Amino acid sequence: xxxxxxxxPSSIDxxxxxxxxxxYIADRALATSLFLxxxxxxxxxxxxxxxVGKTEVAKVLARTLGRDLVRLQCYEGLDINTAVYxxxxxxxxxxxxxxxxxxxxxxxxxxxDIYAPEYLIKRPLLRALEPHKSGAPVLLIDELDRTDxxxxxxxxxxxxxxxxxxPELGTMRSTEPPIVIVTSNRTREVHDAIKRRCxxxxxxxxxxxxxRAILKARLPNAGEKLSAQVVAFVQMLRGLELFKPPxxxxxxxxxxxxxxxDAVELEQGAVEATLGVVLKYQDDITRVRGEIASRGIEQAxxxxx
Amino acid sequence: xxxxxxxxxxxxxVLRRVGLPAGPDKVTVALEALQVLNVGxxxxxFHALQAVFVERHAQSELFRLAxxxxxxxxxDVAPNTPSAPGLGEATTQHPRRxxxxxxxxxxxxxxxxxxxxxxxxxxxxxxxxDFESMNATEIADARRLxxxxxxxxxxxxxxxxxxxxxxxxxxxxxxxxxxxxxGGVVELKYKQRAMRxxxxxxxxxxxxxxxxxxxxxxxxxxxxTNDRDRVHVFLFGTRLTxxxxxxxxRDPDEAIARxxxxxxxxxxxxxxxxxxxxxxxLWSRRVLAQGAVTLLISDGLDRDGGEGLGTEMERLHRSCxxxxxxxxxxxxxxxxxxxxxxxxxxxxxxxxxxxHNLDSLVDxxxxxxxPVRRMAA
Numbered sequence: 235x236x237x238x239x240x241x242x243p244s245s246i247d248x249x250x251x252x253x254x255x256x257x258y259i260a261d262r263a264l265a266t267s268l269f270l271x272x273x274x275x276x277x278x279x280x281x282x283x284x285x286v287g288k289t290e291v292a293k294v295l296a297r298t299l300g301r302d303l304v305r306l307q308c309y310e311g312l313d314i315n316t317a318v319y320x321x322x323x324x325x326x327x328x329x330x331x332x333x334x335x336x337x338x339x340x341x342x343x344x345x346x347d348i349y350a351p352e353y354l355i356k357r358p359l360l361r362a363l364e365p366h367k368s369g370a371p372v373l374l375i376d377e378l379d380r381t382d383x384x385x386x387x388x389x390x391x392x393x394x395x396x397x398x399x400x401p402e403l404g405t406m407r408s409t410e411p412p413i414v415i416v417t418s419n420r421t422r423e424v425h426d427a428i429k430r431r432c433x434x435x436x437x438x439x440x441x442x443x444x445x446r447a448i449l450k451a452r453l454p455n456a457g458e459k460l461s462a463q464v465v466a467f468v469q470m471l472r473g474l475e476l477f478k479p480p481x482x483x484x485x486x487x488x489x490x491x492x493x494x495x496d497a498v499e500l501e502q503g504a505v506e507a508t509l510g511v512v513l514k515y516q517d518d519i520t521r522v523r524g525e526i527a528s529r530g531i532e533q534a535x536x537x538x539x
Numbered sequence: 540x541x542x543x544x545x546x547x548x549x550x551x552x553v554l555r556r557v558g559l560p561a562g563p564d565k566v567t568v569a570l571e572a573l574q575v576l577n578v579g580x581x582x583x584x585f586h587a588l589q590a591v592f593v594e595r596h597a598q599s600e601l602f603r604l605a606x607x608x609x610x611x612x613x614x615d616v617a618p619n620t621p622s623a624p625g626l627g628e629a630t631t632q633h634p635r636r637x638x639x640x641x642x643x644x645x646x647x648x649x650x651x652x653x654x655x656x657x658x659x660x661x662x663x664x665x666x667x668x669d670f671e672s673m674n675a676t677e678i679a680d681a682r683r684l685x686x687x688x689x690x691x692x693x694x695x696x697x698x699x700x701x702x703x704x705x706x707x708x709x710x711x712x713x714x715x716x717x718x719x720x721x722g723g724v725v726e727l728k729y730k731q732r733a734m735r736x737x738x739x740x741x742x743x744x745x746x747x748x749x750x751x752x753x754x755x756x757x758x759x760x761x762x763x764t765n766d767r768d769r770v771h772v773f774l775f776g777t778r779l780t781x782x783x784x785x786x787x788x789r790d791p792d793e794a795i796a797r798x799x800x801x802x803x804x805x806x807x808x809x810x811x812x813x814x815x816x817x818x819x820x821l822w823s824r825r826v827l828a829q830g831a832v833t834l835l836i837s838d839g840l841d842r843d844g845g846e847g848l849g850t851e852m853e854r855l856h857r858s859c860x861x862x863x864x865x866x867x868x869x870x871x872x873x874x875x876x877x878x879x880x881x882x883x884x885x886x887x888x889x890x891x892x893x894x895h896n897l898d899s900l901v902d903x904x905x906x907x908x909x910p911v912r913r914m915a916a
Contacts, residue, residue, distance in 0.1 A: 246576070246583055266576075266583055267590035273575045274568065281596060310829065311698020315712070323715050348719070379828070382697065383768070421828035422738075422769075426594060430564070433590040436599060475820060477854070517854065 240299050242272050256294035257451045258287065259444055267435040268295075277393055277414035279429055282437030284419050285481020287448075292374035292415040301413065302371040306358040308381040314388065318398055320355045329353070349402035360398055363408035370410040378428070379418040386425050393431050440482060442469050442537075448482065449489055456489050462538035463500045463531075464489045468512065470530045476518045488512045500531045543578065544570055547588075550609050554592055557605055561592050581610065684900045685762040689908040695830060695860075696732040707731035737830050737860060738769035742818065744837035745802065746776040746809035752867055753805070756836060757798060759903055761791045771826045775814035776804035781822070808842040811880060815851035823858045833859040834907075835888070838866055841880030848880055852887035864888040865907065 243249040249272070250265040260268070268291070271278035280288040296303035306317060326348045333347075356364070362373040378386070392398060393414065397407040416432060418424050440448060445465045449456060464485060472479045480488075488511045497504045505527055513519045522530075547569050554561035569591045576583055585606055593602050702710050710730040718725050741760060745753055764770045764786040771783045785797035799805070827833070833855065841848060856862045864884065885891070894906045 262582060263586045263589070266586035270572045270575065270587055270590060274571050276568070309698070313699060321712070321715070323711050326715065382699070382829075384699075420596075420825050422825065423595070426560070429594040430560075433568075434593050434595075435590055436593075436596040477820060478824075517850070 242299070243269060245269065252298050253291075253294055254451075256298040258290060258294040259440075259447045259451055260291075261440070261444060264291070264435055264437065267433050271433050272413060274433075275411055277416055277432040279416045279418070279424075279432035279434050280437055281418045281420055281434070283439070283479070283481055285483035286437045286439060287482050288417040288437055289374065289376055292372050292376075292417075295413065295415070296372040296374075299369075299372070299413075301368055302366050303374060304358050304362040304371045304412070305374045305376060307376050308378050308385070310380060310382055312381045312385050316357055317385070317388075318357050318359045319400060320357065321349070321402075322353045322355050326353050351403065354400070354403070359392060360406065362412045363392075363396060363398060363406055365409055370408070370412045373412040373414045375414065375416045377419055378416050378424055379421045383425065386428055390427055390431070393428070439472055439479070442466065445469070445482065445485060449486065452486050453489055453493070456493055457498060459538060460492060460498060460500070461489060463534040464492065466534035466537040467500060467505070467530050470533060471512065471522065474522070474526070476513065476521070477515045478513070478518060480512045484512045484514075500534055502528055502531060505531060543573060546610075547573065550588075550605075551592070553605055553609055554602070557601055559592055559598055559602065559605075560594060565591055584610070680900070684904050685759075685766050687908070688763070688766075688904045694734040695737050697735045699733045700730040701733040702728060702730045705729065705731065736767060736769075737832050738771070738826070739763070739767065739834065740826050740831050740859065741770070741772045741834045741836065742814075743772065743774050744776070744809060744811070745774045745805060746840075747806045748809070748838050748840050749836075749867070750806040755900065755903070757795050758791060759900060761786050761794050762900075765789060769829075769831075771822075771831075773818060773822070774798070774802050775809075775811070775818075776807045777810050777813070778804055779814045779817045779822075780804075809837075809840060810843055811837060811839070811841045811884075812843055812846060812848040812851055815855055816847065819851055819854045819858070823855065827859045830860045832861045832863065834863050834865060836865045836867075839864075839881035839884055840878055841883075848883040849887070852884050856887040856889075861889045862887065863890045863892060863907075865892045865894060865903075867894045 240252075243252050246262070246265050246269045249269040250260055250262070253260045253265070253268075268278060270276070278291075280291060282288055292305075293303060295301075329348050358373070362371055375389070378389075395407075396411045397405055399405045414432075416428070439445075442465055445468070446461055449461045449465060453461070468480050468485045468488070488508060491508045491511045492500075492504060495504055495508070506523055509519050509523060509527070513522060548566055551561040551566045551569070569588055572587045572591055573584065576587055578584055585603075588606065589599070589602055593599055700708070700710075702713050707729045708731070710728040713728040713730070714725065717728065741763070743756055743760065745756075749756075760772050760782075764772060764783065771781070772786055774780050774782055780802045782798045782801060785801055786794050788794035788797060866881075892906050892909065894902060
C-alpha cells in the first residue's frame with residue numbers, strides 16, 4: 235500500500251532486526267519461529283495472555299515488509315458470509331429489475347450476469363488470497379479462540395490449500411500464499427488439527443530488560459528513571475498471583491498515564507490514582523492498594539537506581 | 540544431514556514416548572526447519588524444534604526436559620561463540636561423543652524421562668487408588684442413563700443463524716436463491732438463531748469424605764465427557780488436576796485408569812478454597828469464557844475451615860453463567876448448614892442439589908435433572 239515491499243529476512247537475526255525496525259523487540263524464540271514461518275510458508279500460531287503483543291507482531295510485520303495487512307477479527311458466530319464472501323443482494327435485485335425493464339429477461343444469460351464478480355462482496359479471507367501489488371499480504375486471524383468449532387473446521391481447509399470455492403464462480407486460488415499469523419488468548423483450547431498445521435509459539439510476559447527496551451522503543455519521550463521504575467513495579471505485580479496480571483500493553487498505557495500526570499518518579503498518590511490503568515479487576519486493585527503498593531514503590535525505586 | 544535426520548527421528552520417538560504428538564508430519568517439518576537454520580547454534584535448534592513439536596503451552600516444560608536430555612550438551616552454549624560444540628559440528632567432528640550419548644540414551648533413556656517428571660511431585664504424600672472395572676451391562680446402562688440427563692440449563696442461542704420455517708429474521712440469501720431458481724416468484728424465507736448447549740465445567744471433590752462416591756462419580760464424569768462436546772473436568776482434594784484429556788478416552792476403564800494415574804491426591808484432605816483459587820487464577824478464563832455452566836460436586840467439608848472460600852466462590856460465581864452445587868452430604872430435608880465451608884459457599888450458588896444416595900447413577904442423574912429451585916441465600 236505505502237512503502238515498497240521489502241524482501242523476506244534471511245536469518246533469525248535479520249528477523250529480529252526487522253521487527254526492531256518496527257518498534258517491536260522480540261526475544262530469540264519468537265524471532266526463530268517467525269523466521270521459520272516465513273521461510274517454510276507455514277502459518278504461525280501465537281498464544282499467550284492478553285496484552286503480550288501477539289496482534290502487534292502481525293501489524294509490525296506488515297509495516298516493515300511493506301505488505302498489506304488483512305485482518306480477520308474473530309467472534310462467536312463468525313460465518314462464511316462475514317469471513318469469506320457474500321453476494322450483494324440489493325445490487326443483484328436491481329440488475330434483475332433493469333434487465334426486466336429493458337426486456338432482455340433471458341434466464342441463462344441473466345443468471346450468469348448476476349453472479350459476476352462485480353456483485354461479490356469480498357471479506358477478509360477472500361481478500362487475503364487475491365494477488366496484491368506489494369506481494370502476498372499478511373493475514374492476521376485475531377483471537378481465534380473466540381469463534382466456535384465449525385468456523386475452525388472451515389479455516390482448516392483454507393490454511394492447508396489456500397483456496398476458496400465459490401459455487402457460482404469457481405475456485406479461487408492464491409498464486410502466493412499469504413503470511414498467516416493466528417493469535418489466541420486461550421479462552422478456550424483451539425483444536426489440535428489447526429495447531430498441527432501451524433508453527434506454535436507461546437508469548438510470555440517479557441523480562442525486565444526486554445520490557446524496558448520495549449518501553450523505550452514505544453515511548454521514546456519517557457524518562458529513563460520513570461520507565462525503569464514502572465517496569466520494576468509491574469514485574470512485582472506479575473509475581474503476586476493476581477486474577478489478571480498486567481500485560482505489556484498495560485505497562486505502556488501506565489507509563490503514558492504517568493507521563494500525562496507529569497510524574498518523574500513513582501510516588502504513592504500517583505500510583506494509587508492510576509492503578510486502574512494497570513489492574514482491571516476490583517479485587518486485584520483492593521489487594522494492591524496501600525501496603526503492597528507502597529512496598530512495591532520502594533522496591534522499584536531501589537531497583538531502578 | 541543424514542545423521543541429523545536420524546537424530547530428529549529418534550528425538551521424535553522420545554517425544555512420543557513422553558506424550559507429545561510428534562507424528563511423521565512434524566518430523567518432516569522439523570527437518571525442513573533445520574535445513575534453513577544454522578544448526579550450529581543449539582538455542583536456535585531448540586526454539587525451532589519447539590515451534591514445530593509443541594502444540595500447547597503446557598507441553599513446553601516437558602519438551603525442554605526432553606530436549607536437554609536428548610541433545611545432551613554442555614550448559615547452554617553462548618549463542619555467538621563460533622566454537623560452540625553444537626549439533627552440526629557434533630555430528631561430523633565428534634561422532635564418538637554422539638555415539639556415547641546414544642548408547643547411554645538409546646534404549647533406556649526414555650524411561651528416565653518420566654522419572655524426572657514424576658519427581659516434581661515427590662514432596663507430597665500420595666495415595667493411589669484402584670477401582671473395580673465396569674462390566675459391559677454397566678457400561679451400557681451408564682450410556683442409557685446419561686442420555687436421560689437434563690441439566691437444569693437451557694440451551695443458549697448462539698450468534699449463528701439457521702434457516703427454518705418458523706417466523707424469525709428474513710433470510711435474504713435463501714429468498715434470492717429460490718427466486719432465481721423459481722423464475723421470479725418471491726417466497727418469504729426465515730432464519731433463526733441456532734441453539735446450542737453451553738459448555739460444562741465440572742469441579743469434583745475427591746477428598747477422603749467423598750471417597751465412597753469416587754468410582755460412581757468417575758463413571759458419571761466419563762459418560763458426560765463422551766456424551767457432549769465442550770466439557771472440562773477438574774478433580775480436587777488438596778490440589779487441582781485437569782483430567783479432561785484422560786477422561787476423553789472412549790473406554791471407561793481405560794479412561795479411569797488414566798485419571799487415577801494422573802491424580803496424586805486421592806482420598807486426602809480437602810482445601811476447597813485453595814483449589815478454587817487455583818482454578819480461578821489459571822483456568823477460569825480459559826474454560827469459562829463462552830458462557831459455561833459450572834457443576835461443583837463437593838460435600839463442602841473444608842480442612843481450612845472455609846477460610847478464603849467465600850471470596851473464591853464469589854469470583855467463580857461471577858465468571859460463569861450458572862453455578863450448580865451438588866452435595867451428597869445433604870441427605871436430610873432438615874439439614875442445617877453448620878460447617879464453616881458450607882456456610883461460606885452457599886450464598887454464591889445459583890442452584891443447590893442435595894443427593895440422597897450417591898451410590899447409583901440413577902439417583903445422581905435424577906437429582907441433577909430436577910427442575911430449578913431458587914436458592915434462598
